[in-house]
Amino acid sequence: MTRRRNFNPDSYYHVIMRGNNRQSIFNTKEDMLELKRAFLHVHQHYPFTILAWCFMSNHYHILIKPEQDSLSKIMSLVNRRYSHSYSKRYGHLGRIYQKRYFAKEVASPYGLLVVSSYIHRNPIQTSTPMVKRLAHYPYSSFPYYWNEDRQAPPFLDRSILSTLMPEPFAQTNAAYCLYCLKYKQQVDEDKHVEELAPPEM
Template sequence: MSELTMVRRKRNWHPNGFFHIIMRGNNRQNIFNGEKDVKEYKRILNFVYDKYPFEIFAFCIMSNHVHFLLRSPIVPLGKLMAPINRRYSDYYRKKHNYTGQIYENRYYSKEIIDPIGLLKVSSYIHRNPIQTKVPMVKSLEHYPYSSYPYYFHNMKSPHSFVNLELLPSLMPGGREKTPQAYAKYCVEYDGKSENVEIQ
């Protein structure tokens, strides 16, 4: 392989872009081993948010990967994701006495360019806990590590980086533009990925 082909391709980014982000554990191993790890990850997100404000419209933290639908209006995706990944990796190694890299390659990113795409991708993200070979929960609102319960229960998020207003406002046709209507849309969505394999 030539030196030129080994150069990493620059990430597509612009301030108003919406991006589906996935970060996966190395060899698909677990990178979250319970509630304490998830709490630390969210603490890191809050820390980075204070430095580089961003918006997350949908998220799902699974045992071996993370999904975000986000917008980073201040800094490119790489500058946003780097401190998140570094700080959590440092925490995980120390907490679990782990040696080596915890992530598989770089994060995946894909820009979502239209309203229906945002609805589909966010639904796909929220449906992760029931799309596993053995569903992790019977109902999406029972999975505690995603943004879905905020929509289902019409709850305010405790995290400043979570935006719960945009997705309901994009509901198509004659549907109500409410968090509950959006939550129902997620349940009814057929679950087909946007050209992303996560299992």
């Protein structure tokens, strides 16, 4: 019997989804585009807001708040769509994900800053950084904060995190980016360091 999760519709959630046995299932540009397409497709029918995301080669992180439907429904649709695409493209049989997604409610403004920064720092938190500059990692929402002229996906809201910045930081996305670059974050649910090969850029 599946245990029902408590869900607060007014909160953001830090969601982590991993490949089965932590295998890499997002290795190529096309894999990353397919995952992004899955979020775009589901968003058209079941709206949600994301403040931060980062797609890595064997897992992804998002900071998400559903607008109408449950988090469980949205994640099920996203993961099912990517799984079908992956199986079709690679002739894969069986599941590609490790159990069910992990989700933790982020209920405070400071928590949103810490978790979003942690998510954005993933490519440089590995034992061998995947990029020298976070703005150069293409599979994350960080470049959209770094360059506000970039057209963001419709599910990304860039107007919230900057308003949560503490003094002496300015309440701008530029200041938020500096915050991400300056402070190494820790979150309760992910204490290990990933040993990953970088995805195809």
